[in-house]
């Protein structure tokens with residue numbers, strides 16, 4: 037805050053300049069306030085010659101006296117703002133203006149979140165939030181939307197990919213503080229990895245698990261991943277399906293797939309004398325079938341399995357345990373079914389190859405495809421169709437923060453030929469794109485972005501069927517909390533079906549969300565109303581599903597990755613050896 041004269045002025049105007057490239061200005065800025073009755077205040081200059089006001093990320097405060105504001109302060113409806121083109125850096129990104137009553141401490145917020153052009157009069161309503169049909173400055177609103185449409189264009193970066201932004205708009209770049217955090221983290225980790233490699237003597241390959249484990253004792257930044265203690269344990273392997281970073285695949289088995297060549301005698305022994313059919317009928321058998329990974333194009337010499345695994349609830353229905361793993365879809369002599377009763381290293385290796393496949397799906401679909409790329413297309417569609425003054429834009433915008441910048445950076449630096457994905461994953465870049473393409477083809481907003489629907493489809497929503505399933509319990513509860521908030525906001529602005537019908541921005545957003553990518557749309561399937569909203573319920577589901585995917589969906593896929601991938605044998609992104617084809621005694 038740059039001024040202390042608030043003690044003698046009845047009001048203070050706080051001006052926040054955005055933290056983005058080129059946001060600051062040397063221009064002279066002026067405002068006027070307009071009351072609900074149409075009274076207009078005198079002009080107030082928000083620039084001082086001897087001060088460097090309106091710099092990037094800065095908040096500047098200006099006293100406002102009774103000479104400028106003669107009417108009742110609590111009655112302010114609008115704020116009019118303009119600037120000249122003085123100075124070298126005259127571009128200005130205005131984030132927010134807040135007017136403070138110094139006596140009562142009451143605050144009046146006028147969020148702008150816009151680039152302010154020179155010699156143009158802008159009008160901001162209190163809270164700057166209205167449906168387009170009630171905006172009394174429609175020209176300003178339409179002009180802004182037209183320029184956003186030129187800035188946010190669609191592109192499809194690889195065959196079958198979700199719609200993304202053609203060119204990253206400057207506004208989407210990381211802020212200075214965010215970039216600084218990334219640089220600091222990267223420097224710390226690089227420093228640590230150099231120290232580690234000097235101390236351990238390991239250059240490229242580890243000779244033993246002991247060598248690998250030593251690393252975690254010598255590092256402090258990231259700590260020891262939980263999985264290092266548990267990774268060989270069968271109970272842990274099942275728990276990974278319930279609370280790991282990919283907890284969205286386990287389904288109740290209603291039948292055993294004919295291509296799973298399971299041995300009834302071995303299974304019966306594991307099930308305490310119960311046949312597999314009886315256990316299925318008793319709802320004690322669960323399945324993950326990763327057939328989506330079949331015949332994946334991988335880098336030379338590498339192969340991702342397309343496994344089927346069965347799990348079972350123990351007799352007390354307390355613990356989930358693995359029953360068997362078949363690593364490829366077509367049964368054959370060199371594609372055996374592995375059991376926990378097999379030689380220990382044969383079974384352990386089967387679990388590792390299973391997890392390697394699970395990790396390929398996790399990074400390609402659960403994480404990148406569904407929470408990053410699908411949401412990028414929706415963010416682009418939102419910028420193109422909803423004005424920053426639209427209440428739904430305001431609701432969505434925080435969830436898209438830096439999403440486009442992260443995706444653009446990821447595609448340039450990580451998922452590029454010869455980049456991180458090619459170096460550290462079995463699937464490689466092309467394999468990842470192929471899985472994204474297959475996953476996205478089946479993705480529906482009203483299913484995959486609504487946890488209760490998606491989990492019910494897998495038959496595991498009912499707690500009596502699967503008692504311990506933390507992802508389900510948390511995801512459903514968090515989704516409901518988001519829904520409650522969204523509902524209150526949506527019902528506040530749309531208190532009649534006419535308001536939904538007459539909102540041109542909302543309807544064009546709905547239409548473009550479902551319009552095919554070939555025809556210049558976003559190509560999202562499963563949007564309620566299929567391109568035209570007719571009631572508030574459809575808006576609530578759509579909004580909640582998007583916010584839920586960007587928040588809880590991404591959190592579930594992202595935030596416990598270190599505990600899964602951090603100790604590679606537990607959840608290997610890459611395996612360089614041969615997939616086991618028999619159960620010889622491994623050393």
Ligand SMILES: [Fe+2]
Pocket residue numbers: 403408590594
């Ligand atoms: Fe992420």
